[in-house]
Amino acid sequence: MPRKFRLTWQAGSNGRDGRWRKKYKDKVYYYSGGSGKYDRDAYEAAIVAWETEKLRVDANAPRPHQLQYEQAIEEWEQVLAWSNRHGDLDMATIAFEKVRSLRTRVESPALSPLRASDWFTDQLKMPTIELPENLLEQTAADLAEGNVEFRTLPTLTSAKAAEYAEMIDGSPQRITRDIWRDRLKQQERRTALRDDTLHTHVEEYISQKEQQVEVGQLSAGRAYAIRLHLSYFRDWLGRDMGVAEIDGSALLKYQSHLLSNLKVKEWSRTTAQHYLKTVKAFVRWLWQIEAIPTLPRVLDGKSGPLNIGSNTPAVVVYTCDEVTRLLKAASDRTRLYILLMLNCGMTQKDISDLTVEEVDWEQGRITRKRSKTSQFENVPTVSYLLWSETFRLLRQERSPVSSGRLLENANGSAICTEQIGSDGKFKKTDNVKNAFDRLRKKEDIKKPLKSFKKT
Structure with missing residues (x-):
């Protein structure tokens, strides 16, 4: 479908x-x-x-x-x-x-x-009563035989008649309606009496993640994905649910719901896994800030019941012929992007973040940490010996500045950016990908840009 x-x-x-x-x-x-x-x-x-x-x-x-x-x-x-x-x-x-x-x-x-x-209230419908087909004939016969007696009744207003009808209504539908009316009143009181709702803590957690974006500890794209995943969880569980009621049972039910999306909404297992991982991290945070008294046991260990395994994707690589075609057809700037990915295993962000200081202009080497993990002390710093063509294009395409970003747009801006604006919108530019997509379309090659890292 x-x-x-x-x-x-x-x-x-x-x-x-x-x-x-x-x-x-x-x-x-x-x-x-x-x-x-x-x-x-x-x-x-x-x-x-x-x-x-x-x-x-x-x-x-x-x-x-x-x-x-x-x-x-x-x-x-x-x-x-x-x-x-x-x-x-x-x-x-x-x-x-x-x-x-x-x-x-x-x-x-x-x-x-x-x-x-x-x-x-429409869920609590009154039942349909089957009437005999000869009801009118039966009524006429009863009247003719004098089997029907009429009594004088007091004059009733429509409101009073409705009140009496409600009082004597013993139908399952009326009882169910009253039960749900009491349930929802109770739920409204629970919501009004506390500020420990799921919605409140989701917004607080997201606010902390956006602060991490501002100081460079987290990418804007990751922060936006967290908002997306937790908004979905909040809507599923109920925005006014108290976080103290998020237990192992609730998390397993949510996992079951995500798995059902594989069929109902044609999600991939990887998508469902990412949604679940975000919620697991959020619940651990709730426990760490003492918003919940205990950590649900289903979060113990990596092999517990709360886990969605992802499919192992097929490794996609470029053939020698495809690489040759792309390099021949590319502009100098786009050819440099491709060579940096092949030579140094770089991503678009690595290319955008590359600085003048990270290049040894005598030895033809790039020495740096990956942008994604550069904030961690135990991540190794790697030195890459550049191929002659990579080094030539790097010197040709470098910006005129003596420090800072090595490759920039013509107006001096970064070639890749991610940010969350004041309006809450996620904004991303990726000129590396844009340039490659134009080249890929021209050469009728379907493989993605990231496959260069695996080639």
């Missing part, structure tokens, strides 16, 4: 990469498309960025029916929290899907009125 996208894909053109597009209230918003339309992480990041933007826009201009949508979503969130707390998995599944469906629909430029089925 084809995947349904909530954003519109806009293919790249004239050197511009493909991107996600959303038109809302006569304004168009664009988000990074990553490596392409089927880059799941980029798409999910775009969804989170759009939802953040939409909250800001809606806060400034409420629309018709918006209040009703918010009320319905809040009611379903309370149902979800209660159901997860008490192990009602069937109702939790219904509530989770209802919340996501309503949030998707509320993104529409014009909101349609809510349907009866959008409210939780």
Whole structure:
């Protein structure tokens, strides 16, 4: 079954990469498309960025029916929290899907009125009573035979009649409705009386990660993935759930939910694994700051029950013929990018972060730590002897500065950047990838850029 996208894909053109597009209230918003339309992480990041933007826009201009949508979503969130707390998995599944469906629909430029089925009370329907086909004939016969007696009843208002009907209604539906009414009132009281909700701690955890981005301890892309993963977990478990109630049972149920996404949403095992790993790290953090009294036992060790193994991907490498074709067709700058990846195993970020001081211009060597792990003291510093063509192009393409970044754009900016803006949006530029994608398309080669590290 084809995947349904909530954003519109806009293919790249004239050197511009493909991107996600959303038109809302006569304004168009664009988000990074990553490596392409089927880059799941980029798409999910775009969804989170759009939802953040939409909250800001809606806060400034409420629309018709918006209040009703918010009320319905809040009611379903309370149902979800209660159901997860008490192990009602069937109702939790219904509530989770209802919340996501309503949030998707509320993104529409014009909101349609809510349907009866959008409210939780519609789940508690009155039964359909089968009436005999000859009911009218039977009634007529009873009247003719004098079997029906009429008594004088006091005059009742419609409100009083409804009150009496409610009092004598002993149907299972009425009882269930009252039970759920009590449950949700209890859930609302729990929410109002404390500030240890899952939503509060998720926001605090994400705020700490964004601070790490500011001081260079964490990449902006990783911080954004954490927000994406924990927002999903929060919505599944219930934003008003108390963190003290996150136990081993809840985590195993979440793992089961992620595994079901492999089939229902065509997730890869790697995607499900990443979502679970983020939640496990978050729960450990809750324990470390004493927000939860004990660490769930399912988190003990690496081989415990809380684990989703990823598929071992096939190793993709370039053939000698493909490398030759690409190097011949590439511009000098793009050829240098490829050679640095082949010669030194660099990533795009390594190339962007390479500094003048890390190059021995006499010996033709690069000596540095990988950008990804450079903040760790025990990571080795490696010295790479450059091939003659790599060294020649490096001297040719270097920036004129005597210190700092070795390779820059024409305007002096970094060739690869990641940042989270003040509006909460994740913004990424990758001119290494952009240049290679143009070359790859020209040569009709499908293999990804990262495969150079394995070639």
